[in-house]
Amino acid sequence: MNGQQVEADFRAYVIARQGVLRRAACLLTGDAALADDLVQSALIRCWPRWSRVCVRGDPDAYVRRTMVNTLAGWRRRRWTAEVPSERLPDQPAPQVESEVRATVAGALLRLPPRQRAAVVFRFLDDLSEQQTADALGCSVGTVKSQTSRALARLRQDPTLTALLLVEDGALT
Amino acid sequence: MSDTLSRALQRAVADDPVTPFDVDAVIAAARLRRRRRQAGALSAMPVLVALLIAGSVLPNAADGVRAAAGAVAAAAGLQNKSDVAVLRGRFDRTSIADGQEPAATRPAEVARTVTPSGQPIVMVGYRAQDGSSCLGFPQLPGQTRSDLELFASACGNLNGLAISGGSETGAAPGAARSVFGSLPRAATRLRVTAGSVRYHLPATTSDHPDLDDRVYVVALLPVGAEQLAYEALDEDDNVIARQDP
Numbered sequence: 203m204n205g206q207q208v209e210a211d212f213r214a215y216v217i218a219r220q221g222v223l224r225r226a227a228c229l230l231t232g233d234a235a236l237a238d239d240l241v242q243s244a245l246i247r248c249w250p251r252w253s254r255v256c257v258r259g260d261p262d263a264y265v266r267r268t269m270v271n272t273l274a275g276w277r278r279r280r281w282t283a284e285v286p287s288e289r290l291p292d293q294p295a296p297q298v299e300s301e302v303r304a305t306v307a308g309a310l311l312r313l314p315p316r317q318r319a320a321v322v323f324r325f326l327d328d329l330s331e332q333q334t335a336d337a338l339g340c341s342v343g344t345v346k347s348q349t350s351r352a353l354a355r356l357r358q359d360p361t362l363t364a365l366l367l368v369e370d371g372a373l374t
Numbered sequence: 375m376s377d378t379l380s381r382a383l384q385r386a387v388a389d390d391p392v393t394p395f396d397v398d399a400v401i402a403a404a405r406l407r408r409r410r411r412q413a414g415a416l417s418a419m420p421v422l423v424a425l426l427i428a429g430s431v432l433p434n435a436a437d438g439v440r441a442a443a444g445a446v447a448a449a450a451g452l453q454n455k456s457d458v459a460v461l462r463g464r465f466d467r468t469s470i471a472d473g474q475e476p477a478a479t480r481p482a483e484v485a486r487t488v489t490p491s492g493q494p495i496v497m498v499g500y501r502a503q504d505g506s507s508c509l510g511f512p513q514l515p516g517q518t519r520s521d522l523e524l525f526a527s528a529c530g531n532l533n534g535l536a537i538s539g540g541s542e543t544g545a546a547p548g549a550a551r552s553v554f555g556s557l558p559r560a561a562t563r564l565r566v567t568a569g570s571v572r573y574h575l576p577a578t579t580s581d582h583p584d585l586d587d588r589v590y591v592v593a594l595l596p597v598g599a600e601q602l603a604y605e606a607l608d609e610d611d612n613v614i615a616r617q618d619p
Binding site: 220 | 376378382384386387395397400
């Protein structure tokens with residue numbers, strides 16, 4: 203695959219999959235703007251290796267794994283880029299957020315990052331355990347245990363449980 | 375629970391508007407990142423760049439930062455202005471002074487480029503609620519959370535001179551200071567006194583079509599500059615504007 207083909211393939215991939223990636227990123231980060239950053243950062247990191255990614259045949263797995271690693275990297279590093287200011291030049295516009303989104307995102311954010319990622323990949327992106335393991339860079343057994351623990355926690359989350367009861371009439 | 379949870383997750387993100395990514399910008403940013411790494415750009419050298427942009431209120435944040443970054447790139451010796459990548463990003467002020475309510479993040483446009491030596495130059499522009507555009511101009515090689523968040527360290531409103539960052543506002547040691555303001559269009563050079571050091575900065579004008587006859591200056595000063603004063607000079611070396619705190 204030459205450079206032009208790689209670039210064309212990358213463009214096609216981004217156009218086709220950006221929505222899916224961003225939705226997962228939204229739930230991984232709990233923040234729409236941060237989700238944009240995450241997907242964008244992951245794509246930037248993936249682009250130089252895109253020819254190899256294509257050869258492997260499953261670009262989604264590689265991009266998801268890059269997203270997870272990028273997000274983990276953000277958490278590890280101490281935030282040093284901000285400059286405190288005594289006066290804000292303007293105020294942010296209020297964010298409109300649906301109750302469902304707020305409740306689900308809140309419950310997910312209370313999970314540890316790996317459990318959250320496992321839940322998002324398994325139940326939002328509908329990945330198999332093997333695919334989720336590839337995305338997280340761990341074994342299938344770890345995915346099973348992380349998912350199980352995450353579901354146990356979510357079942358005990360009162361806000362999410364209340365929402366799901368309203369949605370479905372009962373927990374299944 | 376899994377089916378119910380799946381539906382809840384789908385619903386939670388179902389009405390989320392997706393603005394398409396600019397693939398060109400992503401590719402450009404990736405190339406810049408590679409060049410930067412090849413150049414070994416993450417040394418903590420202070421960088422001094424200056425920017426004079428004609429214009430009052432930039433009509434569009436993305437256009438504004440693109441124009442500004444192009445001018446910075448020219449000032450820094452970059453030949454190819456197309457190396458400037460403008461990406462979506464996030465402006466974050468969650469660590470403002472104690473006791474104040476932190477503002478949420480807001481979308482921003484981020485321009486990134488590198489100097490020939492690989493030093494990164496990053497700017498951010500966003501639309502304020504009063505309709506004006508703002509530009510931020512951080513430079514913290516090796517101190518940032520990610521490439522795309524380099525921009526969050528500084529911001530100023532182009533409608534007036536503002537100084538942010540540095541020890542003046544209690545920022546962390548090593549933070550860059552940035553200066554924003556307006557100057558007469560006749561200004562061709564800027565003489566900046568930062569501490570005991572004086573810099574002569576060239577004027578660089580933007581070719582942005584929407585800019586009018588006002589001139590703005592954005593100067594990034596070396597780490598540790600305690601006192602700042604500047605004089606704007608015309609082509610005959612006359613002082614036509616002065617700022618002395």
